[in-house]
Amino acid sequence: MTHALLFVEDVHVEKDGSSILRGVTLQVRPGEIVGVLGRNGAGKSSLAYSIMGIGRYRPSRGQIRFDGEDLLPLSVTDRARRGISLAWQHPARYEGISVRDYLRLSSQRVTEGMMEDALSRVMLDPPYLDRMVDKSLSGGERKRIELASIFLMHPRLSVLDEPDSGVDLLALGEIMTLFRTLSEGGNAVLIITHREDVAAACDRSYLMCGGRMILEGSAEAVKRYFLSQCSPCTELEPEIVKEVC
Amino acid sequence: MAFDAASEYTTLVSIASETGGQGASVGSADAVYVVVHANKILASHPLPGVTIDATEKEDGIEAFITVDDGVVLSKQVHLCFGHLGTEGRQVITSHVSIGARARATFLAHCIFPNAVEFLHAMEGDIVVGEGAEFTYNEVHVHGPEGRISVKPVSRVVLHDRALYRGDFTLVEGRVGDLDILIDVDARGVGSRVELTSKVYGKDDDQCRVQDFVRLNGAGSTALVKAKVVLRDASSGLFHGLVEGAAAGARGHVDCTEVIQGAAKAEASPVVRVTHPEAEVTHEAAIGRIADDKIEGLMAKGLDEAQAVDVIVSGLLR
Ligand SMILES: Nc1ncnc2c1ncn2[C@@H]1O[C@H](COP(=O)(O)OP(=O)(O)OP(=O)(O)O)[C@@H](O)[C@H]1O
Ligand SMILES: [Mg+2]
Numbered sequence: 001m002t003h004a005l006l007f008v009e010d011v012h013v014e015k016d017g018s019s020i021l022r023g024v025t026l027q028v029r030p031g032e033i034v035g036v037l038g039r040n041g042a043g044k045s046s047l048a049y050s051i052m053g054i055g056r057y058r059p060s061r062g063q064i065r066f067d068g069e070d071l072l073p074l075s076v077t078d079r080a081r082r083g084i085s086l087a088w089q090h091p092a093r094y095e096g097i098s099v100r101d102y103l104r105l106s107s108q109r110v111t112e113g114m115m116e117d118a119l120s121r122v123m124l125d126p127p128y129l130d131r132m133v134d135k136s137l138s139g140g141e142r143k144r145i146e147l148a149s150i151f152l153m154h155p156r157l158s159v160l161d162e163p164d165s166g167v168d169l170l171a172l173g174e175i176m177t178l179f180r181t182l183s184e185g186g187n188a189v190l191i192i193t194h195r196e197d198v199a200a201a202c203d204r205s206y207l208m209c210g211g212r213m214i215l216e217g218s219a220e221a222v223k224r225y226f227l228s229q230c231s232p233c234t235e236l237e238p239e240i241v242k243e244v245c
Numbered sequence: 246m247a248f249d250a251a252s253e254y255t256t257l258v259s260i261a262s263e264t265g266g267q268g269a270s271v272g273s274a275d276a277v278y279v280v281v282h283a284n285k286i287l288a289s290h291p292l293p294g295v296t297i298d299a300t301e302k303e304d305g306i307e308a309f310i311t312v313d314d315g316v317v318l319s320k321q322v323h324l325c326f327g328h329l330g331t332e333g334r335q336v337i338t339s340h341v342s343i344g345a346r347a348r349a350t351f352l353a354h355c356i357f358p359n360a361v362e363f364l365h366a367m368e369g370d371i372v373v374g375e376g377a378e379f380t381y382n383e384v385h386v387h388g389p390e391g392r393i394s395v396k397p398v399s400r401v402v403l404h405d406r407a408l409y410r411g412d413f414t415l416v417e418g419r420v421g422d423l424d425i426l427i428d429v430d431a432r433g434v435g436s437r438v439e440l441t442s443k444v445y446g447k448d449d450d451q452c453r454v455q456d457f458v459r460l461n462g463a464g465s466t467a468l469v470k471a472k473v474v475l476r477d478a479s480s481g482l483f484h485g486l487v488e489g490a491a492a493g494a495r496g497h498v499d500c501t502e503v504i505q506g507a508a509k510a511e512a513s514p515v516v517r518v519t520h521p522e523a524e525v526t527h528e529a530a531i532g533r534i535a536d537d538k539i540e541g542l543m544a545k546g547l548d549e550a551q552a553v554d555v556i557v558s559g560l561l562r
Contacts, residue, residue: 054540076543085544092541096559105545105555153545 003068005030005188006051006157011062013050013211020046022211023062028157030186033179035199035219037226038208039233044192045089047208048161051190052086053079066157083156087163089192091146093134099145100129106152118148121178151182158182161192172197196223253282257327260386261354271323278323281306283335295322305336305366314344314374322349326365327356334364341381345374345404353383358418360393367397373407375433380410387418394422401429403436405462413442413454416561420450420479429458431465431494438467443561446479446508455484460494460523467496474557475508486515489523496525503560504533505553 004027013021021043028034038044049057051064053076064071071079094102103115116126122144131137133145143163150158164175175198183189193199205222207215209230215222257280258271270276272288277295280288284301291297294316299308312318326337343349357363373379387393401409411427423446429438438458446452452475458467473481487496502510514527534556542552 052540052544055536075548076540077546077548080544080546088537088541092535092538094538094556094559096562097555101559105542105547149545 004028004065005067005186006190007063007065007068008047008051009063011047011050011059011064013046013057013059015046015056020057020211021050021059024208024211024213026206026213026216028188028190030188031183032204033183033189033191033202035202035205035222036190036192036208037194037196037199037205037222037230038192039230042208043211044208045161046211048086048089048159048190048192051079051159052076052084080155084159085150085153085155085157086159087143087146087150087161089161089165090139091142093137093142095132095134097133098129099131099133102133102145103129103149103152106149107154110152114152115148118151119145121151121174121181122147123174124148147178151178154182154187156187158187158189159192160189162194163191164193164195164198172201176201196227199223199226250282250285250287253285253329254280254287256329257282257287257325257354257356260327260356260358261323261325270320271325276320276323277318278325279308279310280325281327281335281337283328283330283333292318294318302336302338304334305338307338307340309340309342311342312344312347312349315346316344317348318350322351324351324353325356326353326367328363328365329359331359332362334366336364336366336368339367339369341369341371341379343371343373343377343379343407346376347374348378350380350382353381355383355385355395357393358386358388360388360421361390363393363421365393365395367399369397369399371399371401371409373401373403373409373436375404376406377404378408378410380412382412383414385415385417387415387421389418392421393419394424395420396424398426399428401427401438403429403431403433403438403462403465405433406435407433408437408439410439411441413440413444414561415452416443416445416558419448420444420446420452423450423452423454425453426455427457429467430461431458431467432461433465434462435464436462437465438469440467440469442471442473442483444471444473444481445557445561446473446475446481448477448479450475450479452479452481453484454482455486456498457486458496459488459490460496460525461490462494463491464493465491466494469496469498471500471502471512472561473500473502473510474505474560475502475510476505476553476557478507480509481511483510483512483529484515485513485527486517487525487527488517488519489525490519492520492522494520494523494525496523498525498527498529500527500529501560502529502531503557504531
């Protein structure tokens with residue numbers, strides 16, 4: 001089996017006295033698109049933050065390794081420089097910064113043509129380059145720009161936290177083509193999603209509940225389980241990972 | 246450090262053109278400009294309709310600049326005031342008169358790239374004639390080290406339907422000890438005032454911005470905006486006062502201060518209404534840069550200081 005690009009084991013995160021992550025284990029291998037499904041509050045964003053190294057989500061236990069290297073001592077910047085990037089569920093807004101300036105932060109070598117190409121992949125026209133990455137963008141537009149920015153960075157691991165919620169115009173085919181491109185050349189994509197069609201199109205999926213992975217398997221099987229057991233929730237909470245296929 | 250007049254001129258002009266936009270027109274035949282190093286007038290170039298009468302004083306210059314009635318200047322007037330040395334003082338006294346229906350934009354470049362111990366004082370009085378439009382932009386370039394005291398004071402009088410736009414920017418290098426005062430008497434009927442100040446304080450910089458506008462003319466309006474970003478151990482005080490003293494006067498004061506590190510900020514927008522048909526509003530906010538903004542850029546590989554710089558440059562744009 002190919003070694004894991006991202007290796008997360010038994011990660012615990014506490015916040016204000018309550019456990020948010022309660023022993024998360026997950027692996028993403030080179031070239032894979034891995035989905036994470038889960039209801040609101042399951043801990044999906046917290047997992048994304050702890051992979052990226054966001055200060056308030058430092059694990060109290062467990063390990064996170066990237067290409068074999070222990071990530072826990074590394075800052076957000078160092079993790080980004082190793083090739084990890086995160087598209088936030090609610091990306092920040094920046095007053096006075098144009099989309100062009102923002103996309104240029106993704107890579108030093110980005111040209112006007114590359115930026116236009118990246119925008120076209122998320123169905124935005126070139127005039128968007130002159131818009132500001134501030135409150136004037138709609139939620140969906142802001143998320144598309146985040147995806148375009150990640151696309152230009154070509155990270156070895158893209159962690160995408162609900163990249164598709166609120167982005168209604170992107171059809172499954174378009175969004176999967178984008179993710180496929182991101183995973184080319186041995187890169188990998190970890191997608192947190194609420195869209196079952198997106199989850200089902202991943203190579204593999206996890207189901208998260210109550211701060212743990214309760215299921216790992218083929219994307220289709222995880223989707224089926226999610227639809228039958230999680231909505232409405234049957235509060236089964238099986239013991240940690242249960243392989244279904 | 247010794248400089249000769251020719252190299253002082255080229256250095257000041259090249260810094261001005263990098264920082265002020267259109268700076269390349271300094272020295273060109275169809276532009277009005279004045280270039281002053283310390284108390285030496287290195288160049289003074291008027292055009293028909295514009296008079297410049299400048300004299301060298303002990304520690305600076307005094308200049309009378311007049312734009313005649315009805316003259317419309319399509320190019321910016323450049324005023325380059327600077328000093329390339331590490332210490333000293335420069336006092337610029339100016340008297341600007343913009344004739345009726347004239348239109349002009351002045352861009353003052355205040356350039357002190359090497360200053361360590363320096364005082365730069367500006368005492369300006371500005372009269373904007375009936376129906377005239379005057380824009381005054383002041384851009385400072387200071388070095389990364391040392392303390393410089395900057396004390397610009399402008400007193401502005403607006404006649405009927407005159408417009409005054411003032412834009413003060415000090416975001417490059419150390420602020421040092423800044424004490425800026427702009428005092429506008431909008432006595433003309435329907436006169437308009439727009440003041441914008443942008444300051445980025447670092448290390449132990451101290452920034453005091455005082456914008457006072459008295460709306461004495463019927464139907465006069467004012468918009469006063471200040472954006473002050475303070476990091477490290479710098480401190481800032483914004484004091485904005487708009488007084489509505491005539492029928493139909495409308496004013497608004499808006500101050501945003503952003504602090505990082507151990508910086509301290511204080512904002513006191515004061516609105517005063519002394520006429521029953523005037524209306525003045527204000528808003529002020531002091532806050533830190535949200536963590537998610539900084540982390541959002543760090544996730545693109547910027548370190549924390551670079552991320553803060555990008556965010557601040559956007560805020561101050
Ligand atoms: N900083 C915090 N302080 C306290 N509780 C937190 C904090 N961050 C997250 N939580 C809690 O941890 C749990 C998991 O939150 P998280 O945002 O990771 O869920 P999620 O799966 O991403 O949900 P959603 O689908 O709504 O985005 C929630 O109950 C949430 O309220
Ligand atoms: Mg979430």
